[in-house]
Amino acid sequence: MKLSVASSLALAAPALAALRGFNSAATNPDGSCKSVSDWQNTFSRIQAAPGSFKTVRVYAASDCNTLANAVPAAINTKTKLIVGIWTEDETHYGNEKQALLNVMSTFGHDWIQAITVGSEDLYRGDTSASALAAQIYDVRGMVRAQGVKAPVGHVDTWTAWVNPGNNDVIKAADFVGMDAYPYFQAIPIDNAVNVFMQNLTATRNYVHSVKSKVPLWITETGWPVHGATYGGVSVASPANARRYWRGLMCSNLLKDVNVFWYMDEDYWMKPSFGMIGKDGKRVYDQSKC
Numbered sequence: 001m002k003l004s005v006a007s008s009l010a011l012a013a014p015a016l017a018a019l020r021g022f023n024s025a026a027t028n029p030d031g032s033c034k035s036v037s038d039w040q041n042t043f044s045r046i047q048a049a050p051g052s053f054k055t056v057r058v059y060a061a062s063d064c065n066t067l068a069n070a071v072p073a074a075i076n077t078k079t080k081l082i083v084g085i086w087t088e089d090e091t092h093y094g095n096e097k098q099a100l101l102n103v104m105s106t107f108g109h110d111w112i113q114a115i116t117v118g119s120e121d122l123y124r125g126d127t128s129a130s131a132l133a134a135q136i137y138d139v140r141g142m143v144r145a146q147g148v149k150a151p152v153g154h155v156d157t158w159t160a161w162v163n164p165g166n167n168d169v170i171k172a173a174d175f176v177g178m179d180a181y182p183y184f185q186a187i188p189i190d191n192a193v194n195v196f197m198q199n200l201t202a203t204r205n206y207v208h209s210v211k212s213k214v215p216l217w218i219t220e221t222g223w224p225v226h227g228a229t230y231g232g233v234s235v236a237s238p239a240n241a242r243r244y245w246r247g248l249m250c251s252n253l254l255k256d257v258n259v260f261w262y263m264d265e266d267y268w269m270k271p272s273f274g275m276i277g278k279d280g281k282r283v284y285d286q287s288k289c
Helices: 005-012 036-048 063-077 090-107 129-144 164-172 189-210 238-249
Strands: 020-023 055-057 080-085 112-119 152-157 176-179 216-220 259-261
Touching: 036 055, 036 063, 063 080, 063 090, 080 090, 090 129, 112 129, 129 152, 129 164, 152 164, 152 216, 164 189, 176 189, 189 216, 189 238, 238 259
Parallel strands: 020 055, 020 259, 055 080, 080 112, 112 152, 152 176, 176 216, 216 259
Antiparallel strands: none
C-alpha cells in the first residue's frame, strides 16, 4: 500500500511528549507596547484555550520592553518563554543582550524555555551564516555564564535550512527552529498538511546530515483566517485554518516535535493568522483535540 508522506510519518512517530505553544507579538492592536497586565492577559488567554499551551515565543528582548514586561507576567501565569534576540545592527544586538541580562538579574532564568538568536535572517539575506553562527556562540556563552542551561538556536524558513551555504548555523545551534507555511507556497488546503510534512522531512533529513540528532522544532506554521487568496489557490478562511490546525495538531503527525503555532492574535493584520478574534474568542478550534 502506498502511503503519503504524512501518513507514513504518523505511523513511524514515537510516542514522546512535545512542547506546544503560540507565537505572540509585543504590541497591542493599536500599536502600543504590551504592559505587564497586557502580557498577563495574553498568557492567561492562551492557557485557557483547549489543550496544553504553556510556552510562548516572543520575538525580541529590548524592543517594546518585551522581556521587562513579559517576564513578570510569565512568572505569574507559570508560562515559559522562548526568547528572541534580534541580531541585525550591532547597537540593537547589544541592547537585546543587555535586556536579557537585566531581566535575568531581577527574575532569574527559570522562565526561559529556549533562546533564538535571530529570526529568518538567512531567508532575508540580512547576514552571513558565519556571522550568525558567531552570534549564537556569543549569546550561548553569555547565558551559560549566568547558569542558563536552556538551548540556544536560530529560527529560519525551511528553505534556508536546506541551503548548504547555511551549514555553519546548523553546527552552531542547540536546536533548529523551522518556519513553514504551505499557504505562502500557493498550496490548496486539500494538500497543505502533506506538503508541510514534506517540508519537515526534507529539513530534518538535511539538518541531520550536517549535525546528527540536533533537535528540529517547528517555530512557526499556521493558516490565515482572513486575507487574500494566495497564488490563486491558497484560500484564507476560518474553516481552512481549522482544517490545517486539526490536520497537524490533532493528529499523531507531530507528537514528537515541539510546535509553536502562528499565532495567538493578529486580527488587525492582513493576512490574519490569529486563532483569537477581535471579540477575544477563538476564531476556530473551540474544542480540545
